[in-house]
Amino acid sequence: MDLKDKLVSSFLAFEGKVDIEHPVHDIRSEAIKNFENKGFPSKKSEAWKYTSLRGLQNIDFSIFPKEENALEYKEVKKFFLHEIDTYKIVFIDGIYSSFLSETTHDGVDICLMSAALTKPMYKPVIDVYFNKIASKDESLTTLNTAFSREGAYIYIPKNKMPKKPIEILHFSTGNETSLMLQPRNLIIAEENAELQVIERHQSLTSNEVLTNSVTEIFAAKNAIVDYYKVQNDSKAASLIDNTYINQKDKSVVKVHTFSFGGKLTRNNLNFFQNGEHIDSTMKGVTILSDKQHVDHHTLVHHIQPNCESHQDYKGIYGENSTGVFNGKIIVDKLAQKTNAFQQNNNILISDKATINSKPQLEIFADDVKCSHGCTIGQLDEEALFYLQSRGIPKKEARALLMYAFANNVLASVRIPELKSRINKLIALKLGVRLGFDL
Amino acid sequence: MLKINNLHAGVEGNEILKGINLEVNAGEVHAIMGPNGSGKSTLASVIAGKEEFEVTEGNVEFDGENLEDSAPENRAHKGIFMSFQYPVEIPGVSVTNFMKTAINESRKARGLEDMPASQMLKLIREKAELLDIDRKFLSRSLNEGFSGGEKKRNEIFQMAMLEPKLAILDETDSGLDIDALRIVANGVNKLKSKDNAVIIITHYQRLLDYIVPDFVHVLHEGKIVKSGTKELAHELEAKGYDWIKNGAVV
Numbered sequence: 273m274d275l276k277d278k279l280v281s282s283f284l285a286f287e288g289k290v291d292i293e294h295p296v297h298d299i300r301s302e303a304i305k306n307f308e309n310k311g312f313p314s315k316k317s318e319a320w321k322y323t324s325l326r327g328l329q330n331i332d333f334s335i336f337p338k339e340e341n342a343l344e345y346k347e348v349k350k351f352f353l354h355e356i357d358t359y360k361i362v363f364i365d366g367i368y369s370s371f372l373s374e375t376t377h378d379g380v381d382i383c384l385m386s387a388a389l390t391k392p393m394y395k396p397v398i399d400v401y402f403n404k405i406a407s408k409d410e411s412l413t414t415l416n417t418a419f420s421r422e423g424a425y426i427y428i429p430k431n432k433m434p435k436k437p438i439e440i441l442h443f444s445t446g447n448e449t450s451l452m453l454q455p456r457n458l459i460i461a462e463e464n465a466e467l468q469v470i471e472r473h474q475s476l477t478s479n480e481v482l483t484n485s486v487t488e489i490f491a492a493k494n495a496i497v498d499y500y501k502v503q504n505d506s507k508a509a510s511l512i513d514n515t516y517i518n519q520k521d522k523s524v525v526k527v528h529t530f531s532f533g534g535k536l537t538r539n540n541l542n543f544f545q546n547g548e549h550i551d552s553t554m555k556g557v558t559i560l561s562d563k564q565h566v567d568h569h570t571l572v573h574h575i576q577p578n579c580e581s582h583q584d585y586k587g588i589y590g591e592n593s594t595g596v597f598n599g600k601i602i603v604d605k606l607a608q609k610t611n612a613f614q615q616n617n618n619i620l621i622s623d624k625a626t627i628n629s630k631p632q633l634e635i636f637a638d639d640v641k642c643s644h645g646c647t648i649g650q651l652d653e654e655a656l657f658y659l660q661s662r663g664i665p666k667k668e669a670r671a672l673l674m675y676a677f678a679n680n681v682l683a684s685v686r687i688p689e690l691k692s693r694i695n696k697l698i699a700l701k702l703g704v705r706l707g708f709d710l
Numbered sequence: 711m712l713k714i715n716n717l718h719a720g721v722e723g724n725e726i727l728k729g730i731n732l733e734v735n736a737g738e739v740h741a742i743m744g745p746n747g748s749g750k751s752t753l754a755s756v757i758a759g760k761e762e763f764e765v766t767e768g769n770v771e772f773d774g775e776n777l778e779d780s781a782p783e784n785r786a787h788k789g790i791f792m793s794f795q796y797p798v799e800i801p802g803v804s805v806t807n808f809m810k811t812a813i814n815e816s817r818k819a820r821g822l823e824d825m826p827a828s829q830m831l832k833l834i835r836e837k838a839e840l841l842d843i844d845r846k847f848l849s850r851s852l853n854e855g856f857s858g859g860e861k862k863r864n865e866i867f868q869m870a871m872l873e874p875k876l877a878i879l880d881e882t883d884s885g886l887d888i889d890a891l892r893i894v895a896n897g898v899n900k901l902k903s904k905d906n907a908v909i910i911i912t913h914y915q916r917l918l919d920y921i922v923p924d925f926v927h928v929l930h931e932g933k934i935v936k937s938g939t940k941e942l943a944h945e946l947e948a949k950g951y952d953w954i955k956n957g958a959v960v
Contacts, residue, residue: 653762658798661758662808662868663786663816672811676802676851 275329275452276311280304282335283418289336290421296389299403303417310411322596322628323538323567328510331480333452335419337365341445343476345372348443351474355689358470359438361424365445366453368422372441380434385423385456397427401460405488405516405544412540413514416486420456423485428465430492437468437687444509446477457487461495461523468498468687475509487515491523493547498526498686504533504697507562514540521547528685529556530694531566532701542571545607548578555681556585557694559674559701560593560625567596574607577637583614586678588702589625600632601642608637614644619651619677621670671702711736711907712757712876716768719756725766726752728932734876737904741918741943742911744929745951750911751795753929754880757909758792759785772876786812787819789875793865793882800852805864806834808852809871816872837870841897858885866897873901878909883917895920915947930954 273281283304290297312329313320341364352360359382362372368384375383388394389402403420407413424440444451461467475481491497503511511534517525531537543552558566572581587595597616618627631644651673659669678698685691712734719727726749734740744750756763757770759782770777772788780788800808814824825833838848841863853861862882869877879898883891898921902908910921918926918940926942927934935954936942946953 652798655798655800657758657760657762657782658794658800659808659812660782661786661792661794662812662872663783663819664812665783665815666781668811668815669783672803673800676800679802 275331275333278333279335279415280308285336286419291390294389296398296402296420300418300420302408303414306409306414307411307418310409310414313411319569319598322594323536323565328482328536331450331482333450333480333482334448335452337367337448337451339447340367341365341447343369343372343443343445348372348474348476351441351443351472353437353439353470353687353690353693355693356687357436359434359436360441361438362441362443363422363455364443365447365451366422366442366455376434380429380432381425381427382434382438383425385425385458386421388425388458389421394425397460401458401488401490403488405490405518406486406514407516410514412484412512413486416454416456416484416514419454420486423456424459425457426459426467426469428461428467430462431464432462433466437470440469440471442473442483444475444479444481446475446479448479450480451482453481453483453485455483455485457485459487459489459497461489461491461497463492464494465492466496468500470500470502470687470690472502473505473509473511475506478506478508481505481509482512483510484512485514487513489515489517489525491517491519491525493521493523495520495523497524499528500685500687500690501527501529501539502694503529503531503537503566506533507535507564509534510536512538512540515542517543517552519543519545519547519550519552522549523547524551524553526553526555526684528681529554529568530697531556531558531560532697534564534566537566538569539567540569542573543581544573545575545579545581548576550576550579552579552581553684554581554583554585555684557678557681557698558585558587558589558595559678559698560588560595561590561701562593563591564593565595567598569596569598569600571600572602572612574601574603574610574612577606577608577610579607580611581613583616584681585616586681587616587618587627588621588674588677589618589627590621592622592624594625595627597627597629597646598632599630599644601634601644603635603637603640603642605636608639610637610640610642612640612642616646617677618648619674620648621651671699674702675699711773713771714757714768715771717756717765717770718767719752719763719765721763726932727756729768730932730934732927732934734907734909736875736907738925739902739908739910739921739923741923741926742909742929743913743915743926743943743946745955746913748929749932750929751880754792754878754909754911757878758782758790783815784819786872787816790878791869791872791874791876792878793862793869793880795881795884797853797861797865799854799856801854803852805848805850805852809834809868812868813871833871837867840870840900841867842893843867859887859890862886862894863890866894870897870901874906876907876909877901878911880911881913882910883912883914891917892920915943918943928954
């Protein structure tokens with residue numbers, strides 16, 4: 273049985289685990305129908321031209337983990353941003369771990385999707401926000417919607433700001449030979465609210481893991497959301513991340529994606545600007561080796577006038593790795609005075625590495641500033657010689673140049689400890705030790 | 711200190727240096743002059759170890775050691791420094807961090823520990839003052855958006871930090887106004903000692919008014935065609951390079 277059939281037939285079993293009388297279940301039922309019709313996207317579809325899910329569909333993934341697993345904090349401490357105090361929403365093989373988590377209801381709600389989808393007190397919020405911005409026809413999103421039950425639920429009321437950053441962590445223990453996870457997150461920042469989120473998926477063994485995640489983020493007027501995705505998973509872990517962001521007037525949302533690991537990673541990052549004077553920022557650093565594959569698909573839909581979007585993705589590709597950057601910008605006729613910038617720069621450090629970079633601009637307004645630029649190159653030999661001539665060995669000189677290349681993406685990371693952590697991950701990935709953080 | 715023996719070198723089969731002989735001793739300042747395309751910058755790059763150039767005959771010895779197959783960083787560790795004619799812009803790395811890395815890598819090569827941060831800061835401050843460099847300038851990205859003069863001053867600042875035995879200044883005077891030229895020349899003169907040597911590569915005699923050479927060599931078509939003392943530079947300035955090109959000297 274292939275993965276699609278297995279998923280569709282598992283839906284019946286899934287219905288035995290959730291409240292099918294809840295209105296959310298109508299949404300799930302619609303969604304599974306859509307997935308059943310569409311199935312997994314194939315390379316024939318333009319959006320999946322460079323990323324194949326075929327290999328993954330042949331793996332016999334467990335859809336529901338058989339048992340609850342526990343982890344000692346010391347086993348996984350290094351994956352937390354433990355240098356600082358944070359709220360933590362932690363899942364082990366898809367199941368909430370209250371032991372490793374630190375949630376709160378003190379003025380803000382930082383808790384679980386399973387609670388939000390079942391408890392009456394959350395129903396008004398769920399009615400307004402759940403599945404409102406996520407696509408109702410993109411097949412992987414609808415697959416996640418069909419099985420939506422658990423994940424992070426974050427609600428920040430008007431004028432509030434949580435005391436500390438929030439970490440969302442998913443561990444997989446490898447107790448199943450191969451495991452599929454479908455976390456569903458809902459994040460709402462009401463007017464003037466502000467929050468910082470760090471999301472990480474971490475497999476602890478070399479067993480296969482496939483995560484198909486959906487995150488909906490709503491930023492109301494003047495809200496500020498900083499979202500950091502740390503993707504440094506094991507070589508048998510694949511991630512399809514579907515993130516949908518709805519922004520209102522004067523809100524500022526920044527998403528940073530650091531992709532250093534994993535087998536196959538697909539980031540579908542979608543911004544919808546439903547207001548004026550909105551700022552949407554997407555930044556990414558991708559450093560790959562081995563046969564790793566990372567595909568960044570971004571969409572910014574400028575719907576209203578006087579908004580900005582900034583995209584800056586840097587990639588360094590070694591060995592047999594492949595990268596994809598597809599950045600789509602839509603500027604509606606109404607969205608005059610839009611400023612949309614997109615930059616994608618890549619360095620190939622191996623003859624066998626590949627990058628496919630494609631900007632897609634659809635502009636229907638006439639008074640806009642839109643720019644896009646893409647470069648693919650090698651390290652500058654003259655710069656290497658310059659550094660070497662000052663006594664910096666070739667290997668370190670190369671690393672320094674690559675560091676420098678990625679640096680301006682790190683500049684906007686607002687949690688210093690995270691920035692330092694990312695610096696160290698970059699150094700590790702490049703195999704060097706430098707005497708300073710950039 | 712430096713001994714160049716019958717050096718032939720070129721790029722992709724084109725011979726640019728056609729048998730250079732030169733000896734530079736500690737405490738000396740040599741000027742190498744010559745028209746455009748005579749091979750001046752190639753000579754500097756070959757001494758610094760640029761891989762693009764292939765040495766086909768002869769060699770370069772430094773402190774009695776043949777530099778053949780020695781990587782640029784190893785030459786730097788031995789005490790060779792080249793001030794670039796066109797310093798490379800490196801966005802994302804500050805001047806300070808660049809210098810820290812360079813100094814500590816050189817120390818590592820000599821089996822020393824990293825320089826303590828306080829000592830490093832003191833050294834940077836001291837050398838920046840010598841070249842009249844503003845503190846703010848040091849936190850800027852290396853050479854990015856620097857004016858021509860700032861780039862050259864920054865090169866000499868790096869030289870001051872690294873304290874090489876042999877400094878090769880490749881067209882350091884180009885792009886400098888008279889004030890910047892004075893600051894740069896003054897810096898070089900202060901760094902001069904009986905233990906180190908300087909090779910000044912220049913098209914014009916201008917810089918030699920400020921850094922007075924002990925010897926002047928004229929390079930033409932990949933060979934040193936004439937050597938002399940500082941008077942030779944004045945003669946060249948007066949007569950022009952045609953004097954050399956026309957074969958008036960042998």
